[in-house]
Amino acid sequence: MNYLIYSISFFITIWVIKQLLISKFKIKGLIYPILFVTLIILIVLNPKNCIKAALDGVNIWFFTVLPSLLPFFILSEITIRLGVVKFIGSLMSPLMIPLFNVPGEGAFIFTMSITSGYPVGSKLISRLRLENKITKIEAQRLASFCSTSGPLFMIGAVSIGMFNNEIFGIIIALSHYLGALTVGLLFRFYKFGYNSNYPIHKYKNMVADSYNNLVSKKNIGSIMSDSVNDAMSTILVVGGFIIFYSVIIEILDSLNFIHIITNIINNLGISIDGNVIKGFVFGLIEITNGCKILSESINSGSLLVITLVSIIIGWSGLSIHSQSLSFFSKTDINNKIYIFSKMIHGLFSGIFTIILYHFINTKSVNVFSNTVLISARQLYFKGFINSFYISSRLIFFILLLLLVLSIGSKILYSIYKFVFKKDLS
Numbered sequence: 001m002n003y004l005i006y007s008i009s010f011f012i013t014i015w016v017i018k019q020l021l022i023s024k025f026k027i028k029g030l031i032y033p034i035l036f037v038t039l040i041i042l043i044v045l046n047p048k049n050c051i052k053a054a055l056d057g058v059n060i061w062f063f064t065v066l067p068s069l070l071p072f073f074i075l076s077e078i079t080i081r082l083g084v085v086k087f088i089g090s091l092m093s094p095l096m097i098p099l100f101n102v103p104g105e106g107a108f109i110f111t112m113s114i115t116s117g118y119p120v121g122s123k124l125i126s127r128l129r130l131e132n133k134i135t136k137i138e139a140q141r142l143a144s145f146c147s148t149s150g151p152l153f154m155i156g157a158v159s160i161g162m163f164n165n166e167i168f169g170i171i172i173a174l175s176h177y178l179g180a181l182t183v184g185l186l187f188r189f190y191k192f193g194y195n196s197n198y199p200i201h202k203y204k205n206m207v208a209d210s211y212n213n214l215v216s217k218k219n220i221g222s223i224m225s226d227s228v229n230d231a232m233s234t235i236l237v238v239g240g241f242i243i244f245y246s247v248i249i250e251i252l253d254s255l256n257f258i259h260i261i262t263n264i265i266n267n268l269g270i271s272i273d274g275n276v277i278k279g280f281v282f283g284l285i286e287i288t289n290g291c292k293i294l295s296e297s298i299n300s301g302s303l304l305v306i307t308l309v310s311i312i313i314g315w316s317g318l319s320i321h322s323q324s325l326s327f328f329s330k331t332d333i334n335n336k337i338y339i340f341s342k343m344i345h346g347l348f349s350g351i352f353t354i355i356l357y358h359f360i361n362t363k364s365v366n367v368f369s370n371t372v373l374i375s376a377r378q379l380y381f382k383g384f385i386n387s388f389y390i391s392s393r394l395i396f397f398i399l400l401l402l403l404v405l406s407i408g409s410k411i412l413y414s415i416y417k418f419v420f421k422k423d424l425s
Contacts, residue, residue, distance in 0.1 A: 042251050042254075042255075046250075049250050049254060050247050050251065053250035054243050054246060057239075057242045057243035057246030058239075060242055060246075060288065061238070061239035061242045062239075065235075066235055068116070068152065069120065069238065070232075072116040072120050073123065073230075073231035074231040076112055076120070076123075076124060077127075077228075077230050078224060080127060080128070081226070081227060082223065085105055085108050085128075086105070088104065088105070088107065089103055089106075090104055091104060092104030092105075092108075099185070100141060100142075100184045100187075100188050101192070102134075103138060105133065105134060106138075106141075106142050109124045109128075109142055109146045110145070110148075110184075112124060113146045113147060113148045113150075114148050114151070114177060114180075115150060115151075117148065117152070118148070118316055118323070119147065119238065119320055119323040119324050121143075121147040121148060122146075122323070122324035122327050123234055125143050125146060125147075125327075126139075126327035126331050126333070129332075129333065136331075136333065137191050139331065140187075140334060140337055141184070141187045141188065141190055143324075143328070143333055143337075144186075144187035144337075144338070144341035144345075145180045145181060145183045146184075147316065147320075147324060148176060148177065148180050149287075149313050151169075151173055154169055154176060154313065155169030156169075157291075158172060158295075158309065158313075159172060162291055162295035167360060168301075168306055171306065171310075171353055171360055172309060172310050174356055175314075175349045175350075175353040175356055176310065176313055178348070179310075179345050179346075179347075179348035179351075179352055180314075183344050183345050186344070187341065234327075237323065237326055241322045241323050244322075245317075245318065245319040245322070246286070246289075248285065249282055249285055249286055252285075258274070258277060259274075262274045262278070273297045273298045273299060275294070275298070276297045276304070276305060276308065278293050279291070279292075279293030279294030279295075279296075279297060279308070280294065280308050280311075283308070283309075283317060284312060285317055285318045285319065286319040287313055287315075287316060287319075287320065290309075291309050291312070291313070294309055303353075303357050306353055306357060307350045307353045307354055308350075310346075310350050310352070310353040311346045313346075313349065314345040314347075314349030315342055315343065315345070315346035316345075316346075321339065321342070
């Protein structure tokens with residue numbers, strides 16, 4: 001009990017001192033310099049473990065992230081420059097505007113995000129915003145639900161690789177995407193009075209203009225060169241943040257940060273496995289480490305653990321946030337609103353997990369073993385070259401699927417207009 005009182009008193013004292021220093025001596029600008037100098041000192045004091053953590057981060061980036069995401073970055077850049085995204089967006093507008101109050105390009109961004117995972121959606125949103133192809137408000141709405149994890153991570157890495165239970169992957173993935181769509185439907189009302197740049201009544205002209213842009217003559221050599229250059233710059237930024245946060249987690253672990261939090265919680269009369277607390281806290285920083293630690297807890301298959309996994313994947317972690325904000329920093333997208341939307345995403349993901357957990361039999365692994373889930377197992381545990389090949393093949397399939405859906409959207413819109421003699425509102 002005394003330990004609890006001392007701990008609470010310590011944190012209150014630190015908070016009071018911080019408030020007094022900031023208000024009286026105006027040292028708010030010194031907070032970040034002090035923080036990062038402290039990190040440097042801690043790295044110097046514990047170089048061996050920090051170097052090992054950095055090497056672990058390099059391995060994760062080089063063998064998993066690089067071959068999985070690089071094809072998406074390169075080919076998405078090429079499709080934007082060729083005008084494919086604009087053409088698909090013009091066809092998908094009758095679907096995206098009524099549902100999410102965003103232009104049709106949002107369909108491309110959302111599909112790429114749910115296929116490849118973090119941080120592809122954020123990268124594409126900032127890319128379109130920089131070229132003024134979407135407005136600030138449209139970008140903000142898109143950022144709320146088009147920043148998602150990919151199925152290979154949730155099914156391949158988390159459920160199969162960590163929990164050894166494929167059904168958990170189905171629950172987590174469904175909850176994640178349902179949560180994202182729910183947030184998107186809520187954010188359609190963000191600044192609702194705003195008039196879109198892509199009104200439906202100009203739909204016919206919009207399709208014609210985007211088609212003319214698509215077939216216009218372009219310098220393919222320059223497009224490919226610029227796309228590869230931008231993609232490589234992006235993937236290096238992603239790698240840098242992965243390595244940085246791997247070291248941060250190692251520093252916190254060496255300081256027994258989680259042990260202190262666990263003792264505080266236990267002193268409150270709440271008995272929770274230390275690995276559950278450690279996994280959740282570290283997951284708020286970096287989701288891969290958090291999910292792995294949660295899978296090693298005593299009650300790894302419990303509803304509590306699976307719900308916490310869904311929450312941290314929906315939240316995405318500070319590492320992913322840093323990657324996304326590095327893209328958004330070049331635009332006028334509001335970072336605080338984006339962070340808030342990810343908090344809601346995590347909350348809804350947890351709620352949907354609780355609901356689905358009671359409807360899906362988590363013991364029925366064999367039902368899926370010879371179908372989609374066995375493919376996920378094979379995809380995730382391939383080597384560098386195979387991962388690159390699989391990701392490249394996947395993006396071509398997604399582009400083809402998007403084109404088919406876009407044509408279907410146009411046909412449905414034409415039927416609607418013919419039957420009801422009016423445009424969508």
